[in-house]
Amino acid sequence: DGGITQSPKYLFRKEGQNVTLSCEQNLNHDAMYWYRQDPGQGLRLIYYSQIVNDFQKGDIAEGYSVSREKKESFPLTVTSAQKNPTAFYLCASSHSKNTIYFGEGSWLTVV
């Protein structure tokens, strides 16, 4: 099936640990995005990438890192520097300036 696959669906992190969320797409889209959603809120942009080996910070990049070594993959690392990482994380992709498609999301909880 074509689409965007995020894993894991649920993840628990201990204080001080780094965790990596996976995002893979087989839609041949150039652009990929990571958003964070907190309860009752809209989505906020963490990082985005318009082309392989290039990415830009979004509105809330502090405490996060990404890489774009392959067109189909855009993993997000939540580092220990992120003070409040418990949230719902959504990956998306698009042809530039076109409809954006989202994965099913990953729930991250700090324990």
Place this chain on the structure above:
Amino acid sequence: GIQVEQSPPDLILQEGANSTLRCNFSDSVNNLQWFHQNPWGQLINLFYIPSGTKQNGRLSATTVATERYSLLYISSSQTTDSGVYFCAVDPTLYGNNRLAFGKGNQVVVIP
């Protein structure tokens, strides 16, 4: 940055009723998209509508870019229409599909 305001924040509908959701934005945009988030968190793109009117089944959307607003119409609502509706805009300042989201319209359709 650009401000995106959605109203009403919460809406309860009797099955079969019609409703209108509104999205106001504070600056010029390249495009505007409407999404529906289901109770499991999945975001589905409903419309890519930088201007004009589009219809898809019982849903239709109108964007008046010069007046900086968009409307989403739900006709003959069904319980499956429940969820959160998000408006997202790509500010002209960025022009790379870097979407800014409103906080959403929480819709509950009761049988």
